[in-house]
Amino acid sequence: MATAGKVIKCKAAVAWEPDKPLVIEEIEVEPPLENEVRIKVVATSLCQSDLYFLFKDINKDIFPIVLGHEAAGIVESVGKGVTEFQPGDKVIPLFLPQCRECRLCKHPKTNLCEKKTPGQSGNLKDSKFTCKGQKLHQFMGTSTFSEYTVMNQNSVAKIDPAAPLDKVCLIGCGISTGFGAAINAAKVEPGSTCAVFGLGAIGLAAVMGCKAAGAKRIIAVDVNPDKFEKAKIFGATDFVNPKDHSKPISQVLMEMTSGGVDFALECVGNVEVMLSALEACAPGWGVSVIVGYTNLHDISIRPLKLLTGRTWKGTLFGGFKSKDGVSEMVKSYLDKKVKLDEFITHNMPLDQINDAIELLRNGKCIRTVLNVSPQ
Numbered sequence: 364m365a366t367a368g369k370v371i372k373c374k375a376a377v378a379w380e381p382d383k384p385l386v387i388e389e390i391e392v393e394p395p396l397e398n399e400v401r402i403k404v405v406a407t408s409l410c411q412s413d414l415y416f417l418f419k420d421i422n423k424d425i426f427p428i429v430l431g432h433e434a435a436g437i438v439e440s441v442g443k444g445v446t447e448f449q450p451g452d453k454v455i456p457l458f459l460p461q462c463r464e465c466r467l468c469k470h471p472k473t474n475l476c477e478k479k480t481p482g483q484s485g486n487l488k489d490s491k492f493t494c495k496g497q498k499l500h501q502f503m504g505t506s507t508f509s510e511y512t513v514m515n516q517n518s519v520a521k522i523d524p525a526a527p528l529d530k531v532c533l534i535g536c537g538i539s540t541g542f543g544a545a546i547n548a549a550k551v552e553p554g555s556t557c558a559v560f561g562l563g564a565i566g567l568a569a570v571m572g573c574k575a576a577g578a579k580r581i582i583a584v585d586v587n588p589d590k591f592e593k594a595k596i597f598g599a600t601d602f603v604n605p606k607d608h609s610k611p612i613s614q615v616l617m618e619m620t621s622g623g624v625d626f627a628l629e630c631v632g633n634v635e636v637m638l639s640a641l642e643a644c645a646p647g648w649g650v651s652v653i654v655g656y657t658n659l660h661d662i663s664i665r666p667l668k669l670l671t672g673r674t675w676k677g678t679l680f681g682g683f684k685s686k687d688g689v690s691e692m693v694k695s696y697l698d699k700k701v702k703l704d705e706f707i708t709h710n711m712p713l714d715q716i717n718d719a720i721e722l723l724r725n726g727k728c729i730r731t732v733l734n735v736s737p738q
């Protein structure tokens with residue numbers, strides 16, 4: 364590649380300040396150092412977690428920043444010591460690394476990894492991005508709202524060359540997260556009754572996971588009834604809008620199921636809903652999984668809710684060891700075992716990213732895929 368070893372000037376959507384529209388800017392992206400890979404981002408989608416850091420958990424220290432973590436692209440060049448990747452490989456950037464060597468990677472019970480990609484250090488000095496002479500933070504190490512990004516090879520998954528990048532980008536976060544939450548974290552069982560709270564891409568992927576695991580009844584819960592039609596496509600059997608009931612939603616579900624659901628997945632990011640999901644579980648064996656992200660509030664709970672045998676857990680990236688899980692999910696899509704196209708409601712160029720943000724913020728889309736660079 365003619366660009367190998369050189370700084371690349373390219374387009375990126377920069378968040379200069381919290382709670383403000385992103386600005387399309389020309390940025391400079393450094394070449395990859397040892398064990399690093401520079402990726403041409405072909406397609407990226409937006410996830411609610413991008414908006415959380417832009418609008419909700421406002422920490423001025425992370426700005427200016429290039430957001431984005433659900434993407435797919437092509438390796439442009441590699442640094443010294445990289446043997447797993449070559450220019451031209453199709454890849455998915457990973458916000459959760461998998462180095463395969465650390466204590467956590469070797470532990471079968473977790474998908475966490477002790478390593479970080481340079482942009483995850485929080486130290487601006489490690490960032491590969493500069494704009495108008497100023498260093499930019501890299502969000503979750505990935506920063507996919509840019510035509511190019513640089514990551515450690517531990518944080519990149521090689522995928523099947525047949526994979527359409529404008530579809531499989533969704534595997535970089537939302538679909539793996541929701542599907543894995545049902546399969547790996549909840550460990551949904553055949554014949555069971557499940558409830559999924561929140562029917563964005565994460566919740567719909569959780570519905571798809573419950574169905575794949577053989578759940579008999581899947582109750583889809585959302586305060587936006589526009590989401591129910593999609594939930595049906597992914598396998599939901601019952602639809603509940605908490606706003607239609609005067610009783611607490613956990614009680615509504617308890618009554619609908621004569622004693623509580625076997626598995627409940629919270630895919631909203633709201634501590635009250637997390638509590639409702641736990642309370643909707645059957646005493647004795649019900650399992651509730653927190654998938655939605657928030658770090659703003661504590662939850663308080665009566666110990667009896669757990670003493671009576673419910674299990675409460677949480678999961679990042681659906682419990683998948685990231686490199687392995689992403690490659691597997693891409694294969695499953697190509698083998699038509701998981702759906703992706705049905706999650707995509709909008710396609711736009713990167714330049715229209717602020718429109719895409721408003722769609723997600725207002726619950727008007729499931730996923731918008733932004734075309735970042737031509738393949």
Ligand SMILES: NC(=O)c1ccc[n+]([C@@H]2O[C@H](COP(=O)([O-])OP(=O)(O)OC[C@H]3O[C@@H](n4cnc5c(N)ncnc54)[C@H](O)[C@@H]3O)[C@@H](O)[C@H]2O)c1
Nearest residue numbers: 411412561562563564565585586587631632655656679680
């Ligand atoms: N754990 C992880 O690794 C991980 C990964 C990705 C995303 N997330 C988190 O998952 C959550 C969902 O992400 P998304 O992109 O699907 O978001 P989204 O905004 O598209 O979907 C959220 C859905 O929840 C619904 N909702 C809001 N309040 C509700 C309530 N009180 N009861 C029921 N439903 C309600 C909304 O109407 C919407 O349909 C976010 O919190 C996101 O940050 C977590």
Ligand SMILES: [Zn+2]
Nearest residue numbers: 410412536537
């Ligand atoms: Zn995400």
Ligand SMILES: [Zn+2]
Nearest residue numbers: 462465468476
């Ligand atoms: Zn590791």
